[in-house]
Amino acid sequence: MSVLNAIILGITQGLSEFLPISSSGHLIIVRALFNWHTNFDLAFDAVLQLATILALIVYFWKDIWHLIVAFFQMISGKIIDKKDKIMIFAIIWGTIPAMIAGLLLQKYMDTTFRSAILVCIILIIGSGVMFLAEKVAKKNKELTVQSGFWIGVFQCLALVPGFSRSGSTISGGLFVGLNREEATRFSFLLSVPIIFGSGLLQFVEIARTGVLAQNNLALFFGSLTAFVVGIFSIEFLMRFLKNHSLDLFIYYRVILAVVVLSILLLR
Numbered sequence: 622m623s624v625l626n627a628i629i630l631g632i633t634q635g636l637s638e639f640l641p642i643s644s645s646g647h648l649i650i651v652r653a654l655f656n657w658h659t660n661f662d663l664a665f666d667a668v669l670q671l672a673t674i675l676a677l678i679v680y681f682w683k684d685i686w687h688l689i690v691a692f693f694q695m696i697s698g699k700i701i702d703k704k705d706k707i708m709i710f711a712i713i714w715g716t717i718p719a720m721i722a723g724l725l726l727q728k729y730m731d732t733t734f735r736s737a738i739l740v741c742i743i744l745i746i747g748s749g750v751m752f753l754a755e756k757v758a759k760k761n762k763e764l765t766v767q768s769g770f771w772i773g774v775f776q777c778l779a780l781v782p783g784f785s786r787s788g789s790t791i792s793g794g795l796f797v798g799l800n801r802e803e804a805t806r807f808s809f810l811l812s813v814p815i816i817f818g819s820g821l822l823q824f825v826e827i828a829r830t831g832v833l834a835q836n837n838l839a840l841f842f843g844s845l846t847a848f849v850v851g852i853f854s855i856e857f858l859m860r861f862l863k864n865h866s867l868d869l870f871i872y873y874r875v876i877l878a879v880v881v882l883s884i885l886l887l888r
Contacts, residue, residue: 642877653885717770747778768794
């Protein structure tokens with residue numbers, strides 16, 4: 622893989638990991654359109670995923686550190702703020718569904734789900750979920766442990782490339798009554814354990830093969846690009862959804878799916 626290809630994939634990952642348009646889906650589409658398939662696609666994607674989760678940790682480091690301190694205070698028997706306690710348990714219970722679903726669907730994630738045509742179909746279906754979330758949700762409730770769990774159930778949808786982790790969890794947040802800003806913030810915090818865990822596990826498993834050592838330069842520039850673009854992507858979405866709906870991303874997903882399907886089917 623060339624450094625230029627790696628940078629383009631890094632930009633793709635950095636933008637689409639946090640915008641509700643599906644990072645795994647976009648990486649699959651880019652490779653399918655330009656025929657950039659290699660024998661280490663999954664390994665490269667795992668490294669890019671770790672780079673973007675690092676961007677997320679850096680962006681939310683104050684929130685994450687605050688919750689870590691509060692967690693250890695709680696288990697040591699100290700009284701912590703009620704909102705911190707709710708957030709901690711909401712993240713814990715919200716992470717469990719995706720962990721279970723990930724284990725059950727692992728073999729499909731590495732094979733069946735890596736179809737560009739399937740990604741296009743799921744992009745459209747995911748757009749429908751986001752559209753319904755915008756239309757029927759009542760955005761006036763506070764986060765609870767129960768609502769955190771149900772948002773975690775929506776996170777399971779992101780295991781299928783094309784749904785988008787942020788798109789599915791923000792939609793879940795809207796369905797349970799959070800406003801867009803709170804739904805987006807919880808979506809990002811909820812994603813930290815599952816993205817970091819799955820990315821690290823996949824990276825360690827594939828790194829044992831030695832295939833990554835042959836592409837150090839491409840990996841470095843691809844990861845650096847994904848990290849930097851990821852920071853700006855998070856900042857953009859946090860600001861954008863304060864005053865705007867998900868409609869822009871819904872239109873983009875549908876148009877992209879139709880265009881890519883047309884190209885692939887007419888080849």
